[in-house]
Amino acid sequence: MPEERVLVLGAGTGGLVAANLLAYHGYKVTIVEKSDFHLFQPGMLWIAFKGHRPERYLRPVEDLVRPGVELVKGVVEKVDFAERKVTLGDGRSLSYDKIIVALGASLDYDAVPGHRQLFESIGDYFGGADAAAKFWSHFSKLTEGTLVVAAADPLYKCPPAPHKAAFLAADTLRRKGLLGKVKVVLALPFIHEYASETMAKIIGPKLREAGIEVKTMFTVDSIDVENKVINSLEGESIEYTLATVIPVHGGPRIEVNPPNAVDEDGYIKVNKYTLQVEGYDDAYAIGDCTNAPTSKTGVTAHLGAEVVVDRIMGFEARFTGRTNCPVVADGEAAFVISDYEHPPVPVRFSKMKRLMEDLFIAAYWSSLKYPEKWQAVFRAYFEATSPAVLGERGW
Ligand SMILES: Cc1cc2nc3c(=O)[nH]c(=O)nc-3n(C[C@H](O)[C@H](O)[C@H](O)COP(=O)(O)OP(=O)(O)OC[C@H]3O[C@@H](n4cnc5c(N)ncnc54)[C@H](O)[C@@H]3O)c2cc1C
Numbered sequence: 001m002p003e004e005r006v007l008v009l010g011a012g013t014g015g016l017v018a019a020n021l022l023a024y025h026g027y028k029v030t031i032v033e034k035s036d037f038h039l040f041q042p043g044m045l046w047i048a049f050k051g052h053r054p055e056r057y058l059r060p061v062e063d064l065v066r067p068g069v070e071l072v073k074g075v076v077e078k079v080d081f082a083e084r085k086v087t088l089g090d091g092r093s094l095s096y097d098k099i100i101v102a103l104g105a106s107l108d109y110d111a112v113p114g115h116r117q118l119f120e121s122i123g124d125y126f127g128g129a130d131a132a133a134k135f136w137s138h139f140s141k142l143t144e145g146t147l148v149v150a151a152a153d154p155l156y157k158c159p160p161a162p163h164k165a166a167f168l169a170a171d172t173l174r175r176k177g178l179l180g181k182v183k184v185v186l187a188l189p190f191i192h193e194y195a196s197e198t199m200a201k202i203i204g205p206k207l208r209e210a211g212i213e214v215k216t217m218f219t220v221d222s223i224d225v226e227n228k229v230i231n232s233l234e235g236e237s238i239e240y241t242l243a244t245v246i247p248v249h250g251g252p253r254i255e256v257n258p259p260n261a262v263d264e265d266g267y268i269k270v271n272k273y274t275l276q277v278e279g280y281d282d283a284y285a286i287g288d289c290t291n292a293p294t295s296k297t298g299v300t301a302h303l304g305a306e307v308v309v310d311r312i313m314g315f316e317a318r319f320t321g322r323t324n325c326p327v328v329a330d331g332e333a334a335f336v337i338s339d340y341e342h343p344p345v346p347v348r349f350s351k352m353k354r355l356m357e358d359l360f361i362a363a364y365w366s367s368l369k370y371p372e373k374w375q376a377v378f379r380a381y382f383e384a385t386s387p388a389v390l391g392e393r394g395w
Helices: 013-024 042-048 113-123 129-139 160-173 197-209 299-314 351-369 372-386
Strands: 005-009 028-033 037-039 058-060 069-073 075-082 084-088 094-095 098-101 104-107 145-151 182-187 212-215 221-224 231-233 237-239 242-246 248-250 255-257 284-285 323-329 332-340
Touching: 005 013, 005 094, 013 028, 013 069, 013 098, 013 299, 013 351, 013 372, 042 129, 042 160, 098 299, 113 129, 113 221, 113 242, 129 242, 145 160, 145 237, 160 182, 160 197, 160 212, 160 242, 160 323, 197 212, 197 323, 197 332, 221 242, 284 299, 299 323, 299 372, 323 351, 332 351, 351 372
Parallel strands: 005 028, 005 098, 028 069, 075 255, 098 284, 145 182, 145 242, 182 212
Antiparallel strands: 037 058, 075 084, 084 094, 104 248, 221 231, 231 237, 323 332
């Protein structure tokens, strides 16, 4: 049995996969989490735009931690990589032989004037299950006017999230016979309909087919909640009846020693291949809390966790930066597939990919608690669909 004590911070997607996989391999693992419930974050889209019940996407954290993992409920306040010590909000301190930081990204509703007021009055699909349910209570009553889906910064979790929001919203409106009476406007901080031109050529026509109006080069700069107007950094304005804006993201809100272990936005600086915290061979960071130059998605957090577990076990595993972000449209899906070496390859919409996405969602809870059971299936999928294999022809 390995003697090393591994401390995992955060029981989100990456933290749970890492902790449960290490426990499976016999490591003594402690995981620290501030929330009682784990939220399947993509579920917020379905709550906010389809009226799904929040309980469907929430599980008590203790139910997702396998026997052998010690769960500590608490708020991480300080991580001291130099002293190998973590301090919690109630003053407790924890030491470790190896640490994996998986605290996710933080959301800043105060970066854009008016944003907090908008969020507190109608919720959104980023700020938690309750916020998403609140948004649905407004969206479900919308019968005319303009729904605006926008972003305050180009860097946010799940790059196709606003596209999915617009597709799901348009689908709900269409089913109610309201699409047209309600206009859906997708305002994006990019030159094209998607950050990658290759995928924009595939997603753009689908958006038009779904009756969604796209405004490019629109980065939200301020929101005038009284007059219902969103203003962009680029100098344009959009009037809305209902609006939702993705907040500015940053690294976890904790104190870190040494301070230069995080970048100017608070993201933990890692070697992008080994996911080791710069300067520390006993410390790793995975998922949304790092500065690794790849998308902030559950898939990347999961794959990063597997790499770190392999490295702790002594294997020379390397993180490729692989993404697999689903774009869900009416009855179909596509995936944004890229890695460090390859920009997104062309992946077209199909019903089969929608089935695959639905199967991934169904497997989510099991893949967190028993990641070893899914490793063979996931590896086969990720190898068969790697950007190098798919190439310019795509999928
Ligand atoms: C609307 C939306 C749609 C998405 N769709 C997809 C998708 O289709 N596919 C996909 O792959 N990804 C998707 N994502 C992104 C995905 O959910 C995240 O990238 C993923 O959850 C990141 O995992 P993580 O482990 O890095 O962080 P998280 O899962 O966010 O976990 C961080 C954990 O740390 C805890 N924590 C934070 N601070 C502290 C503290 N100080 N003390 C103690 N605990 C703390 C949090 O409570 C949380 O449990 C979506 C996200 C959103 C918002």
